[in-house]
Amino acid sequence: MTQTDLLTLLPNILLVTWACILLLVDLFIPQRRKGMIALLAVFGLAVVMGIVLAQAGREMTAFNGMIVVDGFSVFLSVLFLATGILGIAIAYGYLKRMGIERGEYYTLMLFSISGMLLMAQAADLIVIFLGLELLSIPLYVLAAWARPRLESEEAGLKYFLLGAFATGFVVYGIAMTFGATGSTRLSEIVARVAGGEAVTTLLLIGAALLLVGFGFKVAAVPFHMWTPDVYQGAPTSVTGFMAVGAKAAGFAALLRIFVSAFPSLSVDLVPVLWGLAAVTMIGGNLIAIAQTDIKRMLAYSSIAHAGYILMAFVPYGNPKVAHDSVASALFYLVAYAITSFGAWAMVIALEKAEGKGLEINDYAGLGRKHPAMAAAMTVFMLSLTGIPPTLGLIGKLYLFRSVVEGGFIGLAIIGVLTSLISAYYYLRVVVVMYMRDGDPQVTSESWLNLTIGAAALATVVLSFVPAALFTLASDAVLKLF
Helix, strand or coil: CCCHHHHHHHHHHHHHHHHHHHHHHHHCCCCCCCCHHHHHHHHHHHHHHHHHCCCCCCEEEEEEEEEECCCCHHHHHHHHHHHHHHHHHHHHHHHHHCCCCCCCCHHHHHHHHHHHHHHHHHEEEEHHHHHHHHHHHHHHHHHHHCCCCHHHHHHHHHHHHHHHHHHHHHHHHHHHHHHHCCCCCCHHHHHHHCCCCHHHHHHHHHHHHHHHHHHHCCCCCCCCHHHHHHHHHHHHHHHHHHHHHHHHHHHHHHHHHHHHHHHHHHHHHHHHHHHHHHHHHHHHHHHHHHCCCCHHHHHHHHHHHHHHHHHHHHHCCCCCCCCHHHHHHHHHHHHHHHHHHHHHHHHHCCCCCCCCCCCCHHHHCHHHHHHHHHHHHHHHHHHCCCCCCCCHHHHHHHHHHHHHCCCCCCHHHHHHHHHHHHHHHHHHHHHHHHHHCCCCCCCCCHHHHHHHHHHHHHHHHHCCHHHHHHHHHHHHCHHCC
């Protein structure tokens, strides 16, 4: 391993090493003080984030071009590390309250985040596969963390079985791509396609199989069947982390692969991507209307938002709008991450140890009894809908603009109409909070309250200065083209 290899992989190495150290430290910490592991995990994530930020503006390749550090990887790595810190913040008190606090929880989170970092840096299909497995296996365990609760065990098993099935599609896609081009490195794939050395039919099959495999990770229709059951059965802190981290990592891999390796297939793949985005937006939003459990409602909401982000893939083969389209996807990922974490933190605040507090009707009276909490939840629901003044609105405007500029006006209309449909079930939560009488029992925890307040503030404040965030996203994708 050369010095460049070491510097490139330094964040991953430190994170995995720190996770192993925490495993050992956990053996010597009594059960009543397991929260110390959470603090140590946050410290490790903060240190790694500092190293990642120090890499900003630098370009490095390692292991013969299989791993890269560029603006894209730095941008997403910061997002993943922030996701980890917020994931620990919402889990800290929740695990104690539910009686499932064990130090290994935070170690598994660190391993999963290291997989996300590897996926952001990967410039080779084999490395992407390794990152995917390192991301997924800890999540399978975390989904079943609330044992012996049957719902949690079922969620973990279902996620594992369907995840392993989806991984098979990824492996077959990599095999087909290698058979078509003789390489798994993204830069070599695009070079051999440009030189006429690739077998186009095999390459197209490989791209389709990869799309299916990662479609599972991002919960796109029709690969979404696991999402509502796993989101509902898993501990809510795991669900919040999974809804943001796993989805963002899946899109990171898809963006890197399709933009860097498959631009020549855009003519064949655009109709597929168009249809996938449309049916994901329609299916997620329509089924969410019928949900009375807020975790299932947010699960279908997550599916619908995967459809909005998939809109950015449709014009990826058009050089005039591809750059802004990918940048709008990154912008939307950040907007969704902030809003989603706030919403899941609110769900945790109302959830009870006996499993109550998860019905939408349980939010009745929140506006009177806890006005600050109700105001924060209102901000999150407005942002997920795309109503001003929220970051969610700006994210959708950027996505719709890129799609319209690419000439896909029909898809933009579907996006607008499904956003209107989503207003029904998002605003229903707001109506219940303010228009119905009730006695909601809210758990007040310092880390949880801080997460809710910071997310609500960021959702509103950043909507007034979106240009700065979009510029960061735009600069991050420059080297992908």
